Amino acid sequence: MTSCEYQQIDPQALPTPTPAPPPHHGNDRDKREEPKRPRRKWQVFPGKNRFYCDGRIMVARQSGVLPLTLGLIVITSGLFFIFDCPFLVKHLTSCIPVIGGGLFVFVVITLLQTSLTDPGILPRATPDEAADIEKQIDNTGNASYRPPPRTKEVLINQQVVKLKYCFSCKMFRPPRTSHCSLCDNCVERFDHHCPWVGNCVGKRNYRFFYTFIVSLSFLTAFIFGCVTTHLALRAQGGKGLVFALQESPGSAVELVICFFSVWSILGLSGFHTYLVASNLTTNEDIKGSWSGKSGEGVTNPYSHKNIFINCCSVLCGPMPPSLIDRRGFLPTDESVQTAGAGIELPALAAKSEINVVGGSSQPASGLPESPSPVPAPPHSHQNSSSV
Amino acid sequence: MAETHSLQDMRQQPAVAAKVFIQRDYTKGTVCQFQTKFPSELETRIDKQQFEETVQTLNNLYAEAEKLGSQSYIEGCLACLTAYTIFLCMETHYEKVLKNIAKYIQEQNDKIYAPRGLLLTDPIERGLRVIEVTIFEDRS
Numbered sequence: 001m002t003s004c005e006y007q008q009i010d011p012q013a014l015p016t017p018t019p020a021p022p023p024h025h026g027n028d029r030d031k032r033e034e035p036k037r038p039r040r041k042w043q044v045f046p047g048k049n050r051f052y053c054d055g056r057i058m059v060a061r062q063s064g065v066l067p068l069t070l071g072l073i074v075i076t077s078g079l080f081f082i083f084d085c086p087f088l089v090k091h092l093t094s095c096i097p098v099i100g101g102g103l104f105v106f107v108v109i110t111l112l113q114t115s116l117t118d119p120g121i122l123p124r125a126t127p128d129e130a131a132d133i134e135k136q137i138d139n140t141g142n143a144s145y146r147p148p149p150r151t152k153e154v155l156i157n158q159q160v161v162k163l164k165y166c167f168s169c170k171m172f173r174p175p176r177t178s179h180c181s182l183c184d185n186c187v188e189r190f191d192h193h194c195p196w197v198g199n200c201v202g203k204r205n206y207r208f209f210y211t212f213i214v215s216l217s218f219l220t221a222f223i224f225g226c227v228t229t230h231l232a233l234r235a236q237g238g239k240g241l242v243f244a245l246q247e248s249p250g251s252a253v254e255l256v257i258c259f260f261s262v263w264s265i266l267g268l269s270g271f272h273t274y275l276v277a278s279n280l281t282t283n284e285d286i287k288g289s290w291s292g293k294s295g296e297g298v299t300n301p302y303s304h305k306n307i308f309i310n311c312c313s314v315l316c317g318p319m320p321p322s323l324i325d326r327r328g329f330l331p332t333d334e335s336v337q338t339a340g341a342g343i344e345l346p347a348l349a350a351k352s353e354i355n356v357v358g359g360s361s362q363p364a365s366g367l368p369e370s371p372s373p374v375p376a377p378p379h380s381h382q383n384s385s386s387v
Numbered sequence: 388m389a390e391t392h393s394l395q396d397m398r399q400q401p402a403v404a405a406k407v408f409i410q411r412d413y414t415k416g417t418v419c420q421f422q423t424k425f426p427s428e429l430e431t432r433i434d435k436q437q438f439e440e441t442v443q444t445l446n447n448l449y450a451e452a453e454k455l456g457s458q459s460y461i462e463g464c465l466a467c468l469t470a471y472t473i474f475l476c477m478e479t480h481y482e483k484v485l486k487n488i489a490k491y492i493q494e495q496n497d498k499i500y501a502p503r504g505l506l507l508t509d510p511i512e513r514g515l516r517v518i519e520v521t522i523f524e525d526r527s
Contacts, residue, residue: 106470156415316460318452321485325512
């Protein structure tokens with residue numbers, strides 16, 4: 001063994017801790033030690049979501065047909081502005097593109113907000129919490145056998161509500177919370193997973209979703225009406241519909257799209273208006289949880305018994321914050337036992353330095369895991385306001 | 388490894404003896420409320436009334452955050468009219484109350500819980516599911 005290839009390092013002489021994590025330091029893979037750039041929580045998020053803009057924007061992993069939805073709206077509105085507006089401005093009023101433009105902007109904004117907002121995801125239970133819950137439940141089976149579903153009953157407004165245990169998130173789900181299998185997350189006040197917007201619809205984005213479908217129905221109806229008027233005006237004087245369609249081919253496309261979508265969207269808006277007025281979710285309505293089928297006296301315990309108050313509380317209630325704190329930094333120490341990793345580190349790093357060949361003389365060389373070091377404070381829990 | 392042990396002793400960091408979780412109380416619906424039942428593990432450490440007062444104050448603060456009042460309606464309607472874009476620039480009422488809650492918990496920890504070897508974790512860091520009370524080993 002040639003001793004000239006490396007030299008013994010004096011641990012006391014080390015100026016700063018080097019970024020190489022000691023291989024025998026058996027920490028959780030998620031945690032990084034001080035000098036490395038601290039990772040944000042979205043990078044270790046367990047659900048099936050994708051994050052953009054450093055955690056500011058999130059979507060479900062399966063974007064569904066969101067590009068199709070957006071494409072249809074943009075194309076239809078674009079055709080409307082190109083083919084119908086000039087004619088209608090000349091023959092009717094210039095308010096038409098203004099109203100159309102306003103509705104279009106409203107629709108796109110609310111669609112993007114529905115898709116890109118955290119729907120109300122509940123973060124999974126920490127290992128300590130899960131262990132505590134397990135202790136409270138009588139668990140006689142071994143790890144490989146899944147025990148029968150665990151439920152807890154709670155009385156809400158004189159109604160018995162069953163809380164189910166979520167095996168993925170390791171906690172009892174709060175009332176009205178459901179686990180979405182597509183996103184692999186528990187979502188509060190779970191309504192449904194909408195493939196058209198590519199996201200779950202839950203507590204935090206239900207108002208965006210409702211505003212989106214209502215404004216979309218207005219937009220579709222408006223475009224439909226305008227296109228019909230346009231074609232009718234063009235076909236006047238005995239020229240015929242075919243002639244009108246030939247002159248304005250875009251209108252034909254719009255007519256077809258709007259005709260088929262206006263009924264379904266109007267129907268959906270009507271259905272969700274009913275849900276909002278009775279403070280129900282699609283999930284509860286489909287399952288018939290409060291319809292009284294299962295017995296006498298079963299009413300919705302969450303309803304305020306007043307349509308106006310129900311609407312206000314669902315649509316204009318306080319906006320709850322995102323619970324998953326995706327832009328917060330991962331703590332470098334999860335529990336107090338590993339606190340002071342900063343003090344431990346130089347000693348351990350020093351120890352590893354002695355074993356590593358030529359490692360300490362070039363601290364930034366050949367380390368596959370370290371990105372460009374950013375001097376961020378190690379114990380920061382930054383709760384930046386998130387959409 | 389001998390080096391790290393001596394460093395650890397020098398730091399005199401108390402070890403965690405146990406963790407108690409105060410679960411949510413759902414009897415009033417989905418509003419954020421915590422159970423005020425006093426856990427038996429804390430009997431030796433803190434006064435029951437003191438603890439219940441802390442939890443009750445937290446409950447009141449959360450109730451205020453989720454209150455359906457004129458302020459929340461105005462905020463909601465204004466948000467709807469602006470296509471909810473004001474949420475990007477404005478801090479909501481809920482977030483303001485959460486800041487108050489964080490301050491309150493910090494203050495309670497400093498004044499009451501830390502001297503008794505306890506630590507309250509802000510429920511927002513646990514997704515508003517539990518209030519985590521960490522019990523440290525009694526070094527005395």
